[in-house]
Every structure is written in structure tokens, then in C-alpha cells.
Amino acid sequence: MHEIGVRETVQFAGLTFNWETLVMTWICMAICLIIAVLATRNLKMVPTGTQNVVEALIVWLREQVATNLGPKGDFLCPLIVTLFLFLIVANWWGLVPTMASPTNDLNTTFGLALLIVLIVHVLGLYMKGMHYIKHFFQPFPIFVVINVIEEVAKPITLAFRLFGNILAGEILIIILLKLVPIWMPIPSVIWLAFSIFIGGVQAFIFTSLSMAYLANAVKDSEE
Amino acid sequence: MIDINATLLAQMLNFLLLVILLRVVAYKPIVKMLKEREERIADSIKKADDDAAAAEATLKQYQDQLAGARVKAQEIIDKAEKRTREDHEASMQTTRAEIDQMKHAAQQEIQRERALAVEKLKGQVAALSIAAAEKIVSKNIDAAENEALIKEFIDQLDKDKIGDLPC
Numbered sequence: 433m434h435e436i437g438v439r440e441t442v443q444f445a446g447l448t449f450n451w452e453t454l455v456m457t458w459i460c461m462a463i464c465l466i467i468a469v470l471a472t473r474n475l476k477m478v479p480t481g482t483q484n485v486v487e488a489l490i491v492w493l494r495e496q497v498a499t500n501l502g503p504k505g506d507f508l509c510p511l512i513v514t515l516f517l518f519l520i521v522a523n524w525w526g527l528v529p530t531m532a533s534p535t536n537d538l539n540t541t542f543g544l545a546l547l548i549v550l551i552v553h554v555l556g557l558y559m560k561g562m563h564y565i566k567h568f569f570q571p572f573p574i575f576v577v578i579n580v581i582e583e584v585a586k587p588i589t590l591a592f593r594l595f596g597n598i599l600a601g602e603i604l605i606i607i608l609l610k611l612v613p614i615w616m617p618i619p620s621v622i623w624l625a626f627s628i629f630i631g632g633v634q635a636f637i638f639t640s641l642s643m644a645y646l647a648n649a650v651k652d653s654e655e
Numbered sequence: 656m657i658d659i660n661a662t663l664l665a666q667m668l669n670f671l672l673l674v675i676l677l678r679v680v681a682y683k684p685i686v687k688m689l690k691e692r693e694e695r696i697a698d699s700i701k702k703a704d705d706d707a708a709a710a711e712a713t714l715k716q717y718q719d720q721l722a723g724a725r726v727k728a729q730e731i732i733d734k735a736e737k738r739t740r741e742d743h744e745a746s747m748q749t750t751r752a753e754i755d756q757m758k759h760a761a762q763q764e765i766q767r768e769r770a771l772a773v774e775k776l777k778g779q780v781a782a783l784s785i786a787a788a789e790k791i792v793s794k795n796i797d798a799a800e801n802e803a804l805i806k807e808f809i810d811q812l813d814k815d816k817i818g819d820l821p822c
Binding site: 517547 | 677
């Protein structure tokens with residue numbers, strides 16, 4: 433159990449890193465890769481076990497991408513699948529005793545949100561060119577102020593929503609364990625179950641919103 | 656607690672690395688497999704449709720053959736019946752002809768027998784006439800007695816029923 437709000441940092445090449453976040457992220461990445469390897473180790477025409485689960489996930493997210501982003505967004509499927517898988521593993525990893533979610537660090541969530549927004553703008557410029565820039569000035573040039581605020585708000589809301597939910601969940605688990613005697617585990621168990629639910633929902637929300645933002649850049653405006 | 660530092664960049668790189676790795680390890684093979692399965696299912700459905708069509712065609716062929724066989728069987732039965740009827744008719748005709756022939760023969764026989772009988776009768780009548788004549792001649796007293804004699808003779812003839820034979 434770590435002290436709430438205090439992060440162990442390491443210095444590397446003159447830069448500061450949150451060591452715990454990095455380690456937890458690597459563990460979560462490893463879990464994602466293990467799941468992926470388990471699912472694809474022995475691919476069968478009739479899926480069973482892990483293959484079935486991962487396949488269902490990929491099929492479901494591909495459908496989401498197809499409906500939101502259209503056929504042009506097909507190449508973004510791996511990004512969306514990875515985002516969802518990583519977030520759900522990361523969110524749930526903090527529920528394992530003595531472990532912490534990588535997503536309880538704003539650096540993780542803000543990093544992901546910035547990455548998404550960066551991809552959105554780069555793709556928008558690449559696929560639509562001047563038309564993409566022009567749409568910030570519509571319907572009147574003065575709307576650029578509102579549009580820019582919206583664009584800035586996107587990564588911030590995306591990052592803080594996930595960060596807040598997961599950090600609050602973990603903090604409350606620690607607090608509940610300290611407040612309630614050990615022979616009375618019901619509140620902790622209920623909160624754990626709720627945190628599992630929240631972890632899934634937040635991963636889904638983050639992924640859905642990312643898809644919606646990407647759709648802005650990728651989808652043809654006529655569609 | 657919410658201090659931003661170089662971890663942010665590290666997390667971005669971590670995530671991009673994970674995207675690339677998962678794409679290679681999981682996404683590509685699974686999508687490839689999904690496509691293969693889709694193709695296989697489409698093939699299977701097409702094959703099933705083809706099989707059903709073939710089965711339908713075979714069934715129709717069999718039904719046609721069955722109907723043909725039924726018609727042929729009916730033909731054979733009809734032919735057999737016809738032949739039986741013809742045979743029956745022929746045998747009837749033969750029988751009838753035989754009967755006719757037998758009848759004819761019988762009639763001829765009867766005719767012949769009658770002729771024979773008449774011939775015999777004639778002979779007897781002649782003999783009797785001679786006998787009667789002898790009696791008349793030996794006892795020729797008067798006409799009245801003659802008449803009585805002849806009458807008696809004829810009565811005797813009636814009594815013996817010689818005259819009943821059809822002429």
C-alpha cells in the first residue's frame with residue numbers, strides 16, 4: 433500500500449519519471465500481450481476459450497469503427513482495439529492488492545488523450561487538407577474561438593475523466609480497508625465490484641469518445 | 656499528485672509500442688482468420704445450396720422415372736388383360752364352333768336315323784299291306800266286311816303308334 437498522492441520518481445537523462453506508473457504500465461502491457469498470444473497461439477476456425485473472447489472484442493470494436501469512422505477508418509482498428517484492451521486491463525489492475533493502475537496517474541491518461549487528439553488533427557490535415565482547417569471557422573469566422581476551446585477541452589476532459597474515476601476508486605479502496613475492521617469486508621467487496629464496473633465503463637467511454645473524435649477527422653463530411 | 660512530467664511522453668511511447676505489438680501479434684492474425692472463416696462460411700452456404708439443388712434435381716429425376724415405370728406397368732397390365740380377353744374370346748369361338756359342329760352332326764345323325772326308320776317303316780307297311788291284302792282276299796265276302804277289315808287294320812296301326820313318327 434502506497435502513500436496516497438506521493439509518487440516515487442526516478443531521474444533518467446535529466447527527465448523525471450514516475451517509476452511506479454512505468455512499472456505498472458509495463459506489467460499491463462505484458463498482460464495485454466500474454467492475452468493476445470494466448471488468443472492467437474492456436475488459431476482455430478471454430479474459436480474456443482481466449483480466442484473466442486479476444487475475437488468477440490475485436491469483432492465488436494471493428495463494428496464500432498465501421499459505423500463511426502466508415503470504411504476509411506479501418507486502419508485505425510488496431511489502435512482502438514489496443515486502446516480498449518489496455519485501458520480495461522490497466523483499470524482493473526489497480527484492483528489487485530498491492531498493485532496500482534497505470535491510469536491513476538494523470539501522465540498516463542493525459543498522454544493517451546493527447547496522443548488521440550494529435551492523431552485526430554494529423555489525420556484530419558492529411559485526409560481533408562484545407563477543408564479540415566476551414567471547418568474550424570464555420571459557420572462564421574468568429575466561431576474559431578469556440579472551436580479552439582472545444583479542441584483544447586477534448587484531451588483535458590478525456591484525461592481527467594478517466595484519471596479521476598480510477599484514482600478515486602483506488603483511494604476509496606484504501607480508505608475503506610483502513611476505516612472498516614477486517615471482519616467486516618462487505619463494504620470493500622461492494623466497492624471492489626463497483627470499481628470493476630467503473631473500470632469497464634471508463635475504458636469503454638474513453639474508447640468511444642476517441643472513436644468519435646477520430647470520426648471527425650476521418651469520415652467524409654458528406655456521409 | 657497531478658504533476659505532469661516526462662512520464663507522459665514515456666506513456667505515449669509505451670502505448671504506441673503496444674499498438675504495434677498487438678497489431679502484429681493479435682489483430683492481424685485474428686482479422687485474417689475472420690476473413691478466412693467468412694469465406695469458408697460463404698463457401699459452405701454456397702455448397703449447401705448447390706447440394707440442395709442437386710438433390711432436388713435427383714429427386715425430380717427419380718420421380719420422373721417412377722412415373723414412367725408406373726405408366727409402363729399399366730401398359731403391361733393392359734396388354735396382358737387384352738391378350739387374356741382375346742384368348743378367352745378365341746376359346747369361346749372355338750367352343751361355339753365345336754358345339755355347332757356337334758349339333759350339325761347330331762342333326763345329320765337324326766336325319767339319317769329317321770330316313771332309315773322311314774325306310775324300315777315303308778318295308779313293314781308294305782308287308783302289312785300284303786298281309787292285310789291276303790286277309791282281305793281270303794275273306795273277301797262283301798264290301799261291308801272289307802271295309803270293316805280295313806278299319807280294323809287301320810285301328811291296329813293306330814294302336815301300335817306307327818303313324819306317330821314325324822314325316
